[in-house]
Amino acid sequence: MATVFPLGGIVIDRSIATNLHRQLYSQLRTLIERRILPSGAALPSTRLLTKDLAVGRNTVIAAYEQLALEGYLLMRRGSPPLVMDLPTPATAAKNTRAETVNTISARGKIMLAQPYHHGKPGLLAFHPGLPDSDNFPFTTWSKLLGKRAKLARHDLFGTYHVRGYPPLCEAIARYLTASRGMNCKPEQIVVTNGAQSAFDLLARILIDPGDTVWMEEPGYYGAGAAFLSAGANLAPLRVNDSGWNLEPPPVAPRLIFVTPSCHHPLGVTMPMEQRLNLIHMAESWNSWIIEDDYDSEYRFQGQPIPALQGISTSSRIVYVGTFAKILFPAMRLGFLVVPEAIREGIVSALSVTGQFAPLVTQAALADFINEGHFTRHLRRMRRLYAARRQYFMEICEDYLSPWLHLRRTESGIQLVGLLHEDRNDRIIARAALEQGVNVSPLSIQYRHGQVERGLLMGFAAADERATQKAMGKLRDVLREASA
Numbered sequence: 001m002a003t004v005f006p007l008g009g010i011v012i013d014r015s016i017a018t019n020l021h022r023q024l025y026s027q028l029r030t031l032i033e034r035r036i037l038p039s040g041a042a043l044p045s046t047r048l049l050t051k052d053l054a055v056g057r058n059t060v061i062a063a064y065e066q067l068a069l070e071g072y073l074l075m076r077r078g079s080p081p082l083v084m085d086l087p088t089p090a091t092a093a094k095n096t097r098a099e100t101v102n103t104i105s106a107r108g109k110i111m112l113a114q115p116y117h118h119g120k121p122g123l124l125a126f127h128p129g130l131p132d133s134d135n136f137p138f139t140t141w142s143k144l145l146g147k148r149a150k151l152a153r154h155d156l157f158g159t160y161h162v163r164g165y166p167p168l169c170e171a172i173a174r175y176l177t178a179s180r181g182m183n184c185k186p187e188q189i190v191v192t193n194g195a196q197s198a199f200d201l202l203a204r205i206l207i208d209p210g211d212t213v214w215m216e217e218p219g220y221y222g223a224g225a226a227f228l229s230a231g232a233n234l235a236p237l238r239v240n241d242s243g244w245n246l247e248p249p250p251v252a253p254r255l256i257f258v259t260p261s262c263h264h265p266l267g268v269t270m271p272m273e274q275r276l277n278l279i280h281m282a283e284s285w286n287s288w289i290i291e292d293d294y295d296s297e298y299r300f301q302g303q304p305i306p307a308l309q310g311i312s313t314s315s316r317i318v319y320v321g322t323f324a325k326i327l328f329p330a331m332r333l334g335f336l337v338v339p340e341a342i343r344e345g346i347v348s349a350l351s352v353t354g355q356f357a358p359l360v361t362q363a364a365l366a367d368f369i370n371e372g373h374f375t376r377h378l379r380r381m382r383r384l385y386a387a388r389r390q391y392f393m394e395i396c397e398d399y400l401s402p403w404l405h406l407r408r409t410e411s412g413i414q415l416v417g418l419l420h421e422d423r424n425d426r427i428i429a430r431a432a433l434e435q436g437v438n439v440s441p442l443s444i445q446y447r448h449g450q451v452e453r454g455l456l457m458g459f460a461a462a463d464e465r466a467t468q469k470a471m472g473k474l475r476d477v478l479r480e481a482s483a
């Protein structure tokens, strides 16, 4: 193990107004950038540095986490934080990424440091969360789209209906009332460019810099990225097989982010008692709850679980939905169900950011739903995915059980495999991608240490032949990684 680098030169000045963790963060960052702390150096544990500097442990944790987020430190459970390999000054001058980092705003730097997973077009196996495209009724879809484009009605031609095309808002409200047990009227619907745009809009109007967001850990990195970019501090709301640990965070959160019907990425469902407690806590703090219901349509055991929004009259719940999983992600259509109090704010944010969704696509989707194609497609896909899930679980067990434990959760179109050994799942995912298998490392869904290593794997997009072939390739990658 690397010897721990002494940090004798750090001085925390309590007489100035700058936050203690900002002081610590910027001194460490300078030491790393000047290479006084060389790459590979191990820093003292949070406990040790807390004692040396006589500051609170949260101060050290916050500074270390920010440095890890920005790529200066590598944090791993059970090991001291390690200084990452930065480009040498000579290459840094030529390195456009380094130039970007120096040029852009603090908010831009936060965005730059966020993890993401895009994969490559055409790599269907085992793209997490990707639905099947071979069975999408493209002929019907293109007819509806063409019809709406050809009619070129005035109200589809200009920047009207910023909140959403009214017939689509009506169709969504009807669908949610019937299938998700929700209390919602068309006036509460806001159409967005997918769920990610909804998170961004909500972050803009609900979060001030320094606010706490109680965010699932592990949790959807896309939502976390939107909140961090708005200046939030994330407090971990830990989730495991027993559900959501509702031990309150040190500071009452402004906002709480949950995926109660199908936790992302673990796939567990929030028990009713925890649902009621969570709503009660949010009410008592006057916090907002963002309920991301991205994958609830697919449930392979028992009945669909009603949305939080439907079991409570609380006006603190904002519901987010997406068409990415039922139709396809590139359609970029999602929606919000908003309480009255924030509707105007959201509509202004849509205007200011120009994020309102294309009207012709919205109109075609309204037709697709109203003519029954949506329900029919969903019904067919539920059957198809149930069969693919079964096949995936069997073959995964056969091929990968020496390296991976597959969690057999009942909802959603992706499953988590936990690595038996503490291997770097990012390296494994990259090696798999090179072999044409698109899996996502589980560790990117964690932001507060205590990382589990594993792979997030989708089973919906690939047929049996492609699944079997990809499973063989993934087996080779795992075998090699453990050799």
Ligand SMILES: Cc1ncc(COP(=O)(O)O)c(C=O)c1O
Binding pocket: 129, 193, 194, 195, 196, 197, 220, 259, 264, 292, 294, 322, 323, 324, 329, 333, 334
């Ligand atoms: C947890 C979660 N929420 C929402 C989304 C959907 O995002 P979008 O509608 O922006 O494609 C995803 C996509 O993968 C997701 O995993």
